[in-house]
Amino acid sequence: DTGVSQNPRHKITKRGQNVTFRCDPISEHNRLYWYRQTLGQGPEFLTYFQNEAQLEKSRLLSDRFSAERPKGSFSTLEIQRTEQGDSAMYLCASSPTLAGAPGELFFGEGSRLTVL
Amino acid sequence: AQKVTQAQTEISVVEKEDVTLDCVYETRDTTYYLFWYKQPPSGELVFLIRRNSFDEQNEISGRYSWNFQKSTSSFNFTITASQVVDSAVYFCALSESGGYQKVTFGTGTKLQVIP
Numbered sequence: 001d002t003g004v005s006q007n008p009r010h011k012i013t014k015r016g017q018n019v020t021f022r023c024d025p026i027s028e029h030n031r032l033y034w035y036r037q038t039l040g041q042g043p044e045f046l047t048y049f050q051n052e053a054q055l056e057k058s059r060l061l062s063d064r065f066s067a068e069r070p071k072g073s074f075s076t077l078e079i080q081r082t083e084q085g086d087s088a089m090y091l092c093a094s095s096p097t098l099a100g101a102p103g104e105l106f107f108g109e110g111s112r113l114t115v116l
Numbered sequence: 117a118q119k120v121t122q123a124q125t126e127i128s129v130v131e132k133e134d135v136t137l138d139c140v141y142e143t144r145d146t147t148y149y150l151f152w153y154k155q156p157p158s159g160e161l162v163f164l165i166r167r168n169s170f171d172e173q174n175e176i177s178g179r180y181s182w183n184f185q186k187s188t189s190s191f192n193f194t195i196t197a198s199q200v201v202d203s204a205v206y207f208c209a210l211s212e213s214g215g216y217q218k219v220t221f222g223t224g225t226k227l228q229v230i231p
Contacts, residue, residue: 042120058218
């Protein structure tokens, strides 16, 4: 039984470079979430997928951020032209659908981004 | 807009003491869901409990109990006879029904249990 898997676990990049994170959710979960967490803060919602449809995107997500879930399975989060302020832990979570209600979120271990 | 406030940033207790973590939420929806998550020092967030807005019964699970009061928009979490393993950051979260059900987290309360 595998949980939510995120890759890479750590990424160090120079300002201005592009980075991509991948999330493999629990296989039967059709909801997938991306969050960002900085030190001492709670997870901040970035975006949410129901199967392959991106249903909501936070205003925190500038146009440098894009997320996809092409076949309703794994998802990618790309950050273009990274800035130092993008340094954070990027968390992915998946969730089953419980008769339309939000269920428990299963989180991955996160991908830590450091922008130099 | 939904919002979760956890006013306690850090709490320290001595082992075996009881401790209550406060959570106050804001929502315009009449149907919503509340959650508590634990983030131990290892980092991975772990689900503890989910409640819907129509169920105000308090819940107890071992040393954990939750007190949901709609009148004060609060969903507090009590740990009885705390243990060192309870040391973690605890997050309260809210999801509104309808719409696309994003889950909004509070800023967390860091609990340190001292042996």
